[in-house]
Amino acid sequence: MMVDVTDSLAGKRVLVVGLGRFGGGIGAVRWLCGQGARVCVTDLADEGVLADSVGALADCDVRYRLGGHDVGDLDGVDLVVVSPAVDKRRSDFFQEIERRGIAWTTEVNLFLERCPGRVVGVTGSFGKSTTAAMIGHVLAEAWMGGAVYLGGNIGRSLLGELGRMTRDDVVVMELSSFQLEDLVRVDRQVELSVVVNVERHHLERHGTFEVYRDCKLNIVRGGRVGMPVVLGAADGVLRELIEDLGGLVVDATVSRRVGVLVVPGEHNRVNARCAAEVCSLLGMGDAVIAAGLSTFLGLAHRLQFVGEFGGVRYFNDSKATSLLATMTAIRAFDEPVVLLMGGKSGEGNLRGFFDRAQKRIKSVIAFGEIGGDVVEAAMGCCMVIDRVDGVEEAVGAARRRACCGDVVLFSPGFPSYDGFVNYEARGDAFVRAVRMLCAKG
Numbered sequence: 001m002m003v004d005v006t007d008s009l010a011g012k013r014v015l016v017v018g019l020g021r022f023g024g025g026i027g028a029v030r031w032l033c034g035q036g037a038r039v040c041v042t043d044l045a046d047e048g049v050l051a052d053s054v055g056a057l058a059d060c061d062v063r064y065r066l067g068g069h070d071v072g073d074l075d076g077v078d079l080v081v082v083s084p085a086v087d088k089r090r091s092d093f094f095q096e097i098e099r100r101g102i103a104w105t106t107e108v109n110l111f112l113e114r115c116p117g118r119v120v121g122v123t124g125s126f127g128k129s130t131t132a133a134m135i136g137h138v139l140a141e142a143w144m145g146g147a148v149y150l151g152g153n154i155g156r157s158l159l160g161e162l163g164r165m166t167r168d169d170v171v172v173m174e175l176s177s178f179q180l181e182d183l184v185r186v187d188r189q190v191e192l193s194v195v196v197n198v199e200r201h202h203l204e205r206h207g208t209f210e211v212y213r214d215c216k217l218n219i220v221r222g223g224r225v226g227m228p229v230v231l232g233a234a235d236g237v238l239r240e241l242i243e244d245l246g247g248l249v250v251d252a253t254v255s256r257r258v259g260v261l262v263v264p265g266e267h268n269r270v271n272a273r274c275a276a277e278v279c280s281l282l283g284m285g286d287a288v289i290a291a292g293l294s295t296f297l298g299l300a301h302r303l304q305f306v307g308e309f310g311g312v313r314y315f316n317d318s319k320a321t322s323l324l325a326t327m328t329a330i331r332a333f334d335e336p337v338v339l340l341m342g343g344k345s346g347e348g349n350l351r352g353f354f355d356r357a358q359k360r361i362k363s364v365i366a367f368g369e370i371g372g373d374v375v376e377a378a379m380g381c382c383m384v385i386d387r388v389d390g391v392e393e394a395v396g397a398a399r400r401r402a403c404c405g406d407v408v409l410f411s412p413g414f415p416s417y418d419g420f421v422n423y424e425a426r427g428d429a430f431v432r433a434v435r436m437l438c439a440k441g
Helices: 026-036 051-056 092-100 107-113 128-142 159-164 209-219 235-244 268-279 286-294 323-330 350-360 373-381 391-401 423-438
Strands: 014-015 038-043 062-066 079-082 116-123 146-150 170-174 192-195 227-230 248-251 305-310 312-316 335-340 361-367 386-387 409-415
Touching: 014 026, 014 092, 026 038, 026 107, 026 159, 026 409, 051 116, 051 409, 079 092, 079 312, 107 159, 116 128, 116 209, 128 170, 128 192, 128 268, 128 286, 128 391, 192 209, 209 235, 227 235, 227 268, 235 248, 268 286, 305 423, 312 423, 323 335, 323 350, 335 373, 335 391, 350 361, 361 373, 373 386, 386 391, 391 409, 391 423, 409 423
Parallel strands: 014 038, 014 079, 038 062, 116 170, 116 192, 146 170, 192 227, 227 248, 312 409, 335 361, 335 409, 361 386
Antiparallel strands: 305 312
């Protein structure tokens, strides 16, 4: 059942399904409480797992059902807000919501229905976070219109900003396939969209590549005919599908003057070209766009430029939790790389990795639970290797190994759970260590 956006939520009973450990549902819950709704939150995770999220809502009047769902909580409910993390096809609880005909929506749809400003939607299998952040950065640097907002899957709910937004504002939203699944349920669509690429991804959720791609195309579906769709991939099939849906493809694969970038790698130049096309469509000039992109330092933990000390550049790529991601990071540089690698033991052909990467790597600093395996594989490729315990020791070893003109790359290649709650905490530890050990000179 659809929800009527004109209805007041004051006094309504609203059930939020899925709070999440990383703040995904916090924005929705806080906004709903601010609207006067009577809110209940249910999540399969227990209170211990969700302690930080529950703590962040301590000032809100919320009832919780944690550690499992209870269909009794659906009795008398006026509206359900479903987290994008919920796999609706496999959730018996969601199937009961549908069977009862209860109105349901999502946090993204709640926002889009009420947003007065122009919305730029950004999706893609890889690079969508960086592209959205680049657009937001350039607009924030030199946009002459209203305010600029950045949110969505990039980690920030924009519901709490609605009261300040006007028709002159621009909202940049990163949208995942999970968030796009239900975009067609609302009349309001984005005014301008970006599809960086569509590769095989999240098939455990969507089942097939075709279903996944179709979810991505919801960013175009339902929009006005001729809506600009910036495409960052040379993908003829994807281009044809976008055009069949009425989108006007703006090709970002052709050369465009984006200037000198701090963030390295061809993949980031693709992201920058997508961002440049969007900003151009919004009326900004090439020189202004290039100037804005030149000061973009990257997203935290994604090839984030930390600083240059003694002629050595330091990059934080803690989000690289697979060997493929680390290989992509290494290939972003032409300079000799001092690689900091390690983390929780996991799968991956380390010897094959070093066979392919050894010409680009000057030395390897191995740390964490998997550090011994990293050393064994790297030794087989005759590399200079240090084995240390933790991140701070790894930075100290890298400082000793790196020379002027080198790059120190923190791209672990494995999960963080041997010593950190998540990759963000691990990346923060690296940044602190660099600034403490290197900034002193």
